[in-house]
Amino acid sequence: MPEEPSKRHQLLFVDDDLTFLATLTGLLKQISHANWGFRTASNHSQALEQLKAQHVDIVVLDIEMPVMDGIEFLRLLAPTYPGLRVVMLSSRLDENARKTSMDLGAALYLEKPTTPEGFKAVFAALDLLVTAGPKSGFRGVMQVGLQDVLQMECLSRKSSILAVSTGARRGEIYVCDGAIVHAESGQLQGEMALYGLLGLSGGEFTLQPYVEPARRSISGQYEFLLMEAARLRDETGPGSPHSNGHSRALRAALSETSTPTDACGVGIEEALLC
Secondary structure, rough: OOHHHHHOOEEEEEEEOOOHHHHHHHHHHHHHHOOOEEEEEEEEHHHHHHHHHOOEEEEEEOOOOOOHHHHHHHHHHHHHHOEEEEEEEEEEHHHHHHHHHOOOOOOOEEEOOOOEEEEEEEEHHHHHHHHOOOOOOOOOOOOHHHHHHHHHHOOOOOOOEEEEEEEEEEEEEEEEEEEEEEEEEEEEEOOHHHHHHHOOOOOOOEEEEOOOOOOOOOOOOOHHHHHHHHHHHHHOOOOOOOOOHHHHHHHHHOOOOOOOOOOOOOOOOOOOOO
16 A cells, blocks of 8 residues: 655555555554654565555564565565564564564564553554664674663663563562552562562563553652662672671562562561661
């Protein structure tokens, strides 16, 4: 489907789900205030015809498509259209698919939106990509601490959910307008869940669109929370000479054998009078 060439940015959406295509382009057209031009294709053959007919800034490509899936199509596009920015959409977050997509040159790997907040998050990601230009910025893989990721989210006053996983442990940290408002991990909630997640030595994380939690369990300044997390991590480290009742309670609460019920339930193991 051709679109007006006078639009500021041209995007090509490729998806075999015509209903989703109509919904996505319709909502993004409203959010972009009609400043974006949209072209659509339901398979790779139509997409190639669209690319031959007119220049596009970004291709948004669904991964789960019949005949030729999104990853195979991306593999074809990379040598044929070098420098073309491609964004992958997937209905499920698959680490292997994400890694393969990024290795093949995809600019972003996003979850397919199903809510108004999700569509806004996709628009925000695409908006950053189109305004950044094809030659600006860096692409790569970097190992960072969760504290660094949270600090960047808070300094930028963003709203997101930092989903953390390592082994059998899962957790989420909620950031709203640059403030940490909630955290949960298993049965833990609040600051204890936050400190426990920030105390993990390694794992994986994803930034997801923000959804308001059932309740906000954290109200402190993010700077203090991150400093307190660093302090507790030092105190609960192996062989630390500064371990106190609070840090030992945190360590016990986060052990695999404990079954804590609430973030504020810190048990006192001993009392020291000086």
